[in-house]
Amino acid sequence: MISKKAIALCATVGVAISGIALASPAMADPVSNSYSIVGSDTLEDVVSALANGTNVTGSVVRSTVNSATIGSFDATGSAYITTKPNGPRFGRPNGSGDGVKALSRSIDGGQYTSGSTGSPANVVISGQVDIARSSSAGTRNDAGELLYVPFARDAIAYAYKGAATGIEGINTSQMKSLYECSPGFQISGVTVTPIIPQNGSGTRKDFLAKIGSTETLMKTVTEGGCVVEGQEHDATTLTAESVMPMAVSRWVAMNTGASYDKRGTGILGSLVAGVTPITGTGTTMAPNSAYYADTTWGRDTYLVVENAKMDSTNVKYDAGLFKLLDSAQGGALTNAQTLVSKAGAVKKKFGFLPPTTGVVSYRVAKTA
Known part of the structure; x- marks a missing residue:
């Protein structure tokens, strides 16, 4: 039995109660009686763990608001979702861009x-999404309707499969050539297949920008080029002599057991000369802060909300949503503290570090 005192604690944002066994991996398609969250594949497991409750740190941590549970919907699964009671069925947002x-x-x-292939089209979804997970930043617009709230620090590396000389340490210039199918998309004379995440992925957007390429310069197989499109972070799709962008956080979580294991026989490569993306192995694996601090390959991730709901002077202000994203709250989704009972400790198990010092929330215009 949970005491009345423990129940009362649930009235704040977040609760840690020892002795309750909760599965660490996130469950897809939850039932929410408050806020719904969609979007980024990179952030789905850690956000879902916080939403559903997890004991991955040794202490149960769950982000709640006034005893109400929140629902975080995976980027993949069925072609459609229903986020609120009696709400419409609409296409599952797959990736940061789709979530925003x-x-x-x-x-x-x-x-x-x-x-998402096979999903319903042209559905009115007023009030059905409260938060979007985004692994990439937006373009600042001080009059924008959206607010990008810092969530955690991540980094991009790549997963690979093969024995081509140098495939474990491809530099930025070589990666650009690979993804632009020139010259002959080879490494040391060996043809390597470049794989890119699905359209709308924040990791795809960031990766192309970081190697100095664009959607126009990159040519997919369907466009007559060499780049294969696949679901992000699924290294089981790697074939002989192939590479794909990989969020280091997802790789860490797959090794620690915090997340579902989609490594297959893939290996993690580094895009920062002389610096490995991770430290340790297996369940003790952790992010390498030196790699995450790299100004090119490190990145801050965000939770995106309607700006008006975070403004206490606005009639649309939502105190519950504000608390859920208030990093000072121990169980808030944005908390960065690493005590075992805090959300920040859960994030570290999932391969994330605190956001870059000085990074603050900022406004962005709605997506067309």
């Missing part, structure tokens, strides 16, 4: 169509 678009349509009442 769904939040935008939830705010303005416009019709939403996701990038």
